[in-house]
Amino acid sequence: MRRSMRFAAACTAICLLLAGCGDKNKNTENKADTQQTTQTEAGDAFATADEDMLTTSDDETTTEDETHSIDYMALVNKLNPLPENWENELETVHCTNSLGDDVEVEKKAYDAYLELKAELEEEGIYVDLDSARRSVADQERIMADFTEQYGEDYAIKTVATPGFSEHHTGLALDLYLNVYGEDIYLNEDMVQYPEIWSAIHEKLAEHGFILRYPEGKEHITGYGYEPWHIRYIDDADAAEKIMSEGLTLEEYLGAVNSAELKEDLGTSKLFSEEELEEAAVQVKCKFATFEGCELHSLRYAGDEFTTKENLAIMKEFDNTTNYAEVVEFLTDFHTPKEGSQVFDPDTEMKDYRWWLGREKDGGWQIIIWEK
Ligand SMILES: [Zn+2]
Numbered sequence: 001m002r003r004s005m006r007f008a009a010a011c012t013a014i015c016l017l018l019a020g021c022g023d024k025n026k027n028t029e030n031k032a033d034t035q036q037t038t039q040t041e042a043g044d045a046f047a048t049a050d051e052d053m054l055t056t057s058d059d060e061t062t063t064e065d066e067t068h069s070i071d072y073m074a075l076v077n078k079l080n081p082l083p084e085n086w087e088n089e090l091e092t093v094h095c096t097n098s099l100g101d102d103v104e105v106e107k108k109a110y111d112a113y114l115e116l117k118a119e120l121e122e123e124g125i126y127v128d129l130d131s132a133r134r135s136v137a138d139q140e141r142i143m144a145d146f147t148e149q150y151g152e153d154y155a156i157k158t159v160a161t162p163g164f165s166e167h168h169t170g171l172a173l174d175l176y177l178n179v180y181g182e183d184i185y186l187n188e189d190m191v192q193y194p195e196i197w198s199a200i201h202e203k204l205a206e207h208g209f210i211l212r213y214p215e216g217k218e219h220i221t222g223y224g225y226e227p228w229h230i231r232y233i234d235d236a237d238a239a240e241k242i243m244s245e246g247l248t249l250e251e252y253l254g255a256v257n258s259a260e261l262k263e264d265l266g267t268s269k270l271f272s273e274e275e276l277e278e279a280a281v282q283v284k285c286k287f288a289t290f291e292g293c294e295l296h297s298l299r300y301a302g303d304e305f306t307t308k309e310n311l312a313i314m315k316e317f318d319n320t321t322n323y324a325e326v327v328e329f330l331t332d333f334h335t336p337k338e339g340s341q342v343f344d345p346d347t348e349m350k351d352y353r354w355w356l357g358r359e360k361d362g363g364w365q366i367i368i369w370e371k
Contacts, residue, residue: 106170292336
């Protein structure tokens with residue numbers, strides 16, 4: 001087994017280079033909710049059915065003379081919760097849609113939406129806002145309702161975890177269509193108009209919007225295709241890049257592979273959770289260079305691996321550094337359909353091994369990984 005591993009001479013340099021993504025990944029994985037496997041955007045399908053979702057409260061809307069700042073690029077998904085203090089910083093407006101529902105939207109996003117809507121109307125395309133902002137409290141209420149009605153298992157699978165829905169931001173808008181004077185707002189009806197959605201998607205970027213859950217990116221976003229769910233990012237150039245290259249926000253922000261990653265640091269008597277997380281981040285950063293591969297699982301191999309014998313083996317691979325400790329991590333991942341120079345195509349790689357070492361008082365470095 002050991003012979004199937006190789007020493008990576010360039011590894012140290014690569015790991016250092018990639019260290020910048022450490023914090024982001026760390027944050028991502030700390031917040032990981034690996035229980036969530038929902039494939040449709042929770043809450044959306046019920047947006048028009050449940051009026052409670054649009055409950056608003058005047059005292060949540062902030063006053064003009066305060067200064068507010070939100071990060072329009074904020075990543076909120078199944079692994080990344082709404083940033084702290086967001087709801088205090090958020091400035092929103094309310095509008096009433098053609099169905100008579102009150103819809104709350106972040107202020108700037110609403111202005112951009114009105115411009116988009118006007119431009120679409122020039123082409124004979126009519127859209128309206130089904131659902132936009134839902135507060136964390138709204139989502140908690142939805143979760144409670146679903147739990148009561150359908151049981152906890154179903155609720156967890158169907159409703160986005162409160163705090164982890166992009167609709168909390170006020171920047172995510174669910175559109176619906178008006179075709180020949182008729183409102184089309186049920187998901188199953190809306191998907192019958194792919195040409196209209198394409199025409200809408202073409203106009204998004206110039207107004208600072210992106211399509212948030214593109215087709216074929218479920219493994220990254222954690223959500224199935226939703227032509228109606230658009231996201232304001234307040235940056236037409238970034239939006240243009242994302243839309244023209246068919247990226248997800250996760251990919252654009254370099255947080256790819258996080259949405260479906262199952263991470264298990266296990267229990268260790270030798271290392272703290274922070275120490276293991278730090279090592280895991282190194283693996284994830286390195287993995288990010290495995291082009292086209294999708295990381296599914298990342299696991300700490302256990303304290304029993306940290307032996308004098310393994311430390312000695314590692315030192316044989318790299319005798320330039322005086323390593324004091326060694327840990328092993330295991331990963332499962334899928335190789336790209338077209339294959340690569342290193343891997344067979346379209347293959348699920350199981351228990352792929354990584355050895356990391358560190359000097360006394362030093363940080364973890366990947367020393368060996370399986371070929
Ligand atoms: Zn949505």
